[in-house]
Amino acid sequence: xxxxxRFQTGDGAIGFGRIEGDRVAEYDGPGFAGPQPTGATLPRxxxxxxxxxxxxxxxxxxxxxxxxxxxxxxxxxxHPLFLIKPASSLAGPGDPIVRPxxxxxxxVYEGELGIxxxxxxxxxxxxxxxxxxxxxxxxxxxxxxxxxxxDPGFPQWCRxxxxxxxxxxGPAIVTAFDWRAARVVTRLDGTERxxxxxxxxIFSPEQQVSLISQDLTLMPGDVIACGTSLGVGxxxxxxxxxxxxxxxxxxxxxxRG
Amino acid sequence: xxxxxRFQTGDGAIGFGRIEGDRVAEYDGPGFAGPQPTGATLPRxxxxxxxxxxxxxxxxxxxxxxxxxxxxxxxxxxHPLFLIKPASSLAGPGDPIVRPxxxxxxxVYEGELGIxxxxxxxxxxxxxxxxxxxxxxxxxxxxxxxxxxxDPGFPQWCRxxxxxxxxxxGPAIVTAFDWRAARVVTRLDGTERxxxxxxxxIFSPEQQVSLISQDLTLMPGDVIACGTSLGVGxxxxxxxxxxxxxxxxxxxxxxRG
Numbered sequence: 104x105x106x107x108x109r110f111q112t113g114d115g116a117i118g119f120g121r122i123e124g125d126r127v128a129e130y131d132g133p134g135f136a137g138p139q140p141t142g143a144t145l146p147r148x149x150x151x152x153x154x155x156x157x158x159x160x161x162x163x164x165x166x167x168x169x170x171x172x173x174x175x176x177x178x179x180x181x182h183p184l185f186l187i188k189p190a191s192s193l194a195g196p197g198d199p200i201v202r203p204x205x206x207x208x209x210x211v212y213e214g215e216l217g218i219x220x221x222x223x224x225x226x227x228x229x230x231x232x233x234x235x236x237x238x239x240x241x242x243x244x245x246x247x248x249x250x251x252x253x254d255p256g257f258p259q260w261c262r263x264x265x266x267x268x269x270x271x272x273g274p275a276i277v278t279a280f281d282w283r284a285a286r287v288v289t290r291l292d293g294t295e296r297x298x299x300x301x302x303x304x305i306f307s308p309e310q311q312v313s314l315i316s317q318d319l320t321l322m323p324g325d326v327i328a329c330g331t332s333l334g335v336g337x338x339x340x341x342x343x344x345x346x347x348x349x350x351x352x353x354x355x356x357x358x359r360g
Numbered sequence: 361x362x363x364x365x366r367f368q369t370g371d372g373a374i375g376f377g378r379i380e381g382d383r384v385a386e387y388d389g390p391g392f393a394g395p396q397p398t399g400a401t402l403p404r405x406x407x408x409x410x411x412x413x414x415x416x417x418x419x420x421x422x423x424x425x426x427x428x429x430x431x432x433x434x435x436x437x438x439h440p441l442f443l444i445k446p447a448s449s450l451a452g453p454g455d456p457i458v459r460p461x462x463x464x465x466x467x468v469y470e471g472e473l474g475i476x477x478x479x480x481x482x483x484x485x486x487x488x489x490x491x492x493x494x495x496x497x498x499x500x501x502x503x504x505x506x507x508x509x510x511d512p513g514f515p516q517w518c519r520x521x522x523x524x525x526x527x528x529x530g531p532a533i534v535t536a537f538d539w540r541a542a543r544v545v546t547r548l549d550g551t552e553r554x555x556x557x558x559x560x561x562i563f564s565p566e567q568q569v570s571l572i573s574q575d576l577t578l579m580p581g582d583v584i585a586c587g588t589s590l591g592v593g594x595x596x597x598x599x600x601x602x603x604x605x606x607x608x609x610x611x612x613x614x615x616r617g
Contacts, residue, residue: 160447165514177513181511182462184516185516185518186443188444189416189444190416203574203575254439256432257437258515259441260518261444265576266575267575317462318460318523319446319449319523321448
């Protein structure tokens with residue numbers, strides 16, 4: 104199990120590293136790219152964390168937990184249901200979630216497990232899928248929920264979830280992470296709002312990678328956001344939202360109105 | 361008016377250039393990146409054309425022509441309705457459109473005008489939008505149409521349009537192109553199936569760039585596919601589809617089953 108981060112140092116330089124206790128061993132690239140150690144170790148406390156990868160795309164799942172499907176009375180899907188969040192939506196730990204100027208409606212958090220792809224992946228058989236997963240991270244799949252149904256003929260999933268800063272990812276990528284035993288916990292201004300077990304997933308990470316890779320090529324650093332479960336709610340301007348998964352860490356962002 | 365291409369030479373090298381008669385003046389990067397001429401000129405005939413840019417994302421519009429909106433009895437939208445096609449869906453001139461293994465249903469062509477972004481674009485005012493457009497290209501926004509409605513609760517626009525090779529772009533990017541006077545013509549195995557005027561657009565390219573840039577940052581090389589109009593239809597395996605816009609060129613692809 105390794106914990107990889109991307110960071111910015113005090114002088115503005117961007118680096119990559121592995122956490123070792125209260126220090127970070129610096130590498131010359133992201134963990135999935137076969138990087139070499141630079142030889143430097145840095146105190147963890149002085150680093151500003153960035154999103155731990157820079158996905159070319161985020162594949163975001165809808166209706167992927169049994170408990171939420173039951174509550175919404177949706178049938179279990181036969182294939183992962185997804186939309187694409189563009190790279191431009193990326194935000195890292197500590198970054199503001201910025202309300203779009205054109206939109207005064209509800210903006211909701213969705214705490215999720217994120218799968219980080221390690222190797223180019225096309226048509227991966229189920230048994231091969233795990234080898235394409237570099238590790239796991241935490242995602243807040245932010246959504247301008249009233250945008251979705253604004254037009255009567257076309258549900259605007261990509262727009263509602265694709266605004267700049269609506270793809271919060273971090274704080275780290277953990278390899279060989281046992282997602283089966285983990286829970287996603289979301290706190291809004293310190294109050295717990297989501298607390299659900301990943302064992303309730305409809306499509307496991309391996310199934311997601313295998314099935315989605317039949318549709319589209321997944322690239323190193325791409326992220327699959329596994330979908331959310333019960334407890335989604337809206338964030339007021341100024342609110343602080345924390346999504347955490349034990350063993351990965353806590354992703355904290357705030358709403359900027 | 362300049363015509364920019366991306367190409368592969370006989371020895372496999374990838375290059376960029378401007379068409380000058382039957383020759384191509386080579387540059388050291390894409391036209392929107394302020395490239396320098398390499399000094400070489402190449403005979404146009406020997407070059408294999410590639411997609412003229414490599415978009416990080418394709419923003420694909422739905423319901424953006426008055427004639428099609430009338431036919432489908434859809435109201436004119438208040439804001440561009442779009443989905444995201446990922447970079448992994450890109451195909452260039454001459455490339456096959458590959459039927460997904462998992463799908464035996466209808467695959468349809470949608471001939472479209474493509475806007476190629478030249479400069480990073482966020483919150484562009486309508487009057488500023490034109491300055492962010494590098495030029496125009498031709499798009500075939502290929503769609504596995506039966507995927508869209510496969511799940512009763514979630515229309516799968518991104519999946520239906522996001523398969524590898526479903527984002528055909530080319531053959532060139534033309535700057536200072538007068539789209540107002542142009543028509544999109546699609547021929548399937550030589551028979552004309554679409555022939556519609558771009559003057560029928562609901563949101564003009566400048567309006568699209570301005571409004572979409574309020575939602576998400578557009579990057580150099582990103583493409584906005586302006587939506588299609590009347591005459592969409594399905595392509596059998598082996599079919600040859602040509603989308604052309606006078607003044608830009610013809611984008612030819614074939615269906616591979």
